[in-house]
Every structure is written in structure tokens, then in C-alpha cells.
Amino acid sequence: MNKGTFFCIDAHTCGNPVRLVTSGHPVLEGETMGDKRLHFMREYDWIRQSLMFEPRGHDMMSGAFLYPPCSDNADASILFIETSGCLPMCGHGTIGTVTAGLEAGLLKPRVPGKLTIDVPAGQINVEYAMTGNKVEWVKIFNVPAYLAHKDIEIDVPELGRLKLDIAYGGNFYAIVEPQQNFPGIDAWTPGDILKYSPLVREIAGKAVECVHVEDPKVRGLSHVLWTGKPQTPGSSAANAVFYGDKAIDRSPCGTGTSSRMAQLHAKGLLQPGEKFVHESIIGSQFVGTIEEITEVGGITAIKPSIQGWARVTGYNQILVDDDDPYVNGFQLV
DSSP, X not given: OEEEEEEEEEEEXXXXXXXXXXXXXXXXXXXXXHXXXXXXXXXXXXXXXXXXXXXXXXXXXXXXXXXXXXXXXXXXXXXXXXXXXXXXXXXXXXHHHHXXXXXXXXXOOSBTTEEEEEETTEEEEEEEEEEXXXXXXXXXXXXXXXXXXXXXXXXXXXXXXXXXXXXXXXXXXXXXXXXXXBOOGGGSOHHHHHXXXXXXXXXXXXXXXXXXXXXXTSBSEEEEEEEEOOOSTTOSEEEEEEETTTEEOSSOOHHHHHHHHHHHHHTTSOOTTOEEEEEOTXXXXXXXXXXXXXXXXXXXXEEEEEEEOEEEEEEEEEEEETTSTTTTXXXXX
16 A cells, blocks of 8 residues: 655755655644644654655655744744654754755745744744755754753763763754864764764763753754864864764754854853854865854853755655555664
8 A cells, every 4th residue: 555655855955965855744733843743753753764764765864844834923834854853953954945945936935035934943044045046055043052061971882981062952962072082083984983973872861861941842862963173174163963873964964063153152162253164074064153142941042043055966756655564664773
């Protein structure tokens, strides 16, 4: 039996995939995208698994659905799906979704060059520039980001003692800077990142509680951000973000960049208005800025912006059939 047919626009944001699903949207219950995300996770997670995991996807696959706005002032809503789950917010996913949505005519902004979008983590504003029918760049004004935990020390098997910070920028990130037992990503292979990241995430996630100070629906340490020396001219810093079971973000990571800027600001190393060019593991760049300082639940936070680009790579019609023994996908770990 055909369980579903999904039309998709495939794209990538600075190297990391984005699959915009343009049909087959389940009807979701709830007043906010946060509520709708929980409903999707309870009842329709098979869609995420089918479209993100092998054989229809792969370990790095990330995607999104466009929905009508939840708020009177918004143009649209986005539900994020990827191999790691149904995220509260995804920066590279937003850039790719906005690019593909605008170029396909699926997004109709009320004000040209600007969008207001409801996401599970809250509401974001977006600016963009187009030349003809092509989107040149997208700038996200993300949800507030803050340093949640500072100087956490953990013991990692085969690696030793690590000190790290945990920051929130739409998702929770363990941020590991170069130190005695970590020389920096420029001295590590992707295999090293894949080997130690799950251990760091599990141990750090048990050491401290990661729950958003104002929204308890947003919880759990989901990402690990390793830092090191940049290799691309003009970069302020470099990072490699681990997510899911064995994925490394090929883009500089939007919510990761937001988290990193919040951490650096909390340590007095980045000020409002300063340009922060964040480099990915493949050398692509996002341009981040602290737009202003705010508070979240009594904690000092930043309002970050992230600018990047995306390119459409193709169009897909994906069949999900109950007769397929791998209807819900699989993953080799």
C-alpha cells in the first residue's frame, strides 16, 4: 500500500542538505509551532524517518515543511525534520527553506525582502535579496541565545578530561575549545569527531540539565560544537558541529553560530555589532552579528543574526510504500 507520496525540492545551504517537502503535509494540532512539533513527533515521526534516513535520505539529511502562519503577524511557519529529530530551530534549514520556497513561489512575503516566520522555538525575522528569480542570500534574526552552563568538566573514555560550555541558540550545544586533551578541529579528522562526539553529548547531558528557561518543551543536549583554527581567509573562528547519530554539519551551522556568539559574549570576547564570520568543516562561511542584548528568564542573552546562502540542487518525488521492508528507513551506526 502506498503510505504517501511526497514532492520535495532538494537544496543545500553552504554545503549541508535541505529537503523542502512541498506535499503530504499532515494536519497538525496546536496553537503554536511548538505544540504542532510535539503532535508531529507523537503521530507522524514515520514521515521524518522515511524521508531523512536511508534509502531515501542519508546520515546528514535535513529537511522542512512549510505551514501557514500561527501568528497574525507572520508570513509562514516552518517545521524542521532531520536525522537527529524534529528540531525546535534550524539555521541552515531556514536559509535553505526560504531560498527554495521563494524561488518556487511557495513563500509570498507581505513586504518584499522580509519575512516573519513561526518556528517551534518561537518567531524569527528574515531578510533576503533576490536577483531575478534567484535568492542571493538570506539573513536570519534568530531567537535569543544564551550561555546555559559554564566550565563543565567531564571525563571522556580514551580522551580524558574535557572542559566545556553549554549554550542555547535554538538548540543546546556543548562547545569544546582547544585544550590539553583536544588540540582543535584543525588537528583532528572527521573520524575523531564522530568517535568522541556521542560520548561527550551523553556524558555532558547527564552532568547538567538542559532545559530552556522559558519553554520546558525545548530540552536536551542535542549538538556538540568543536572549535579550532580557521582555514578560510576572513573567518573569525572555525567549528565542526556533530548532530544525530553520526552527522557532521557541512555548513557553519546557524543555531550553532548563535550559541557560539552567546558564549563568546558571555565571556567578554564578542560585542554587539561586531561581525563574526564562522567557518564550517568544509570552509564555507556564515556571517553572524549580535544585534542587541536582551534577557531570557532573567539570564543575559543576545539577539543573533546569521547570514548565508543556499542553492537548489533538484526536484524529487518520493514514494513511501508499506510493501517496502525499509518503509521507515534505516541507519548504519
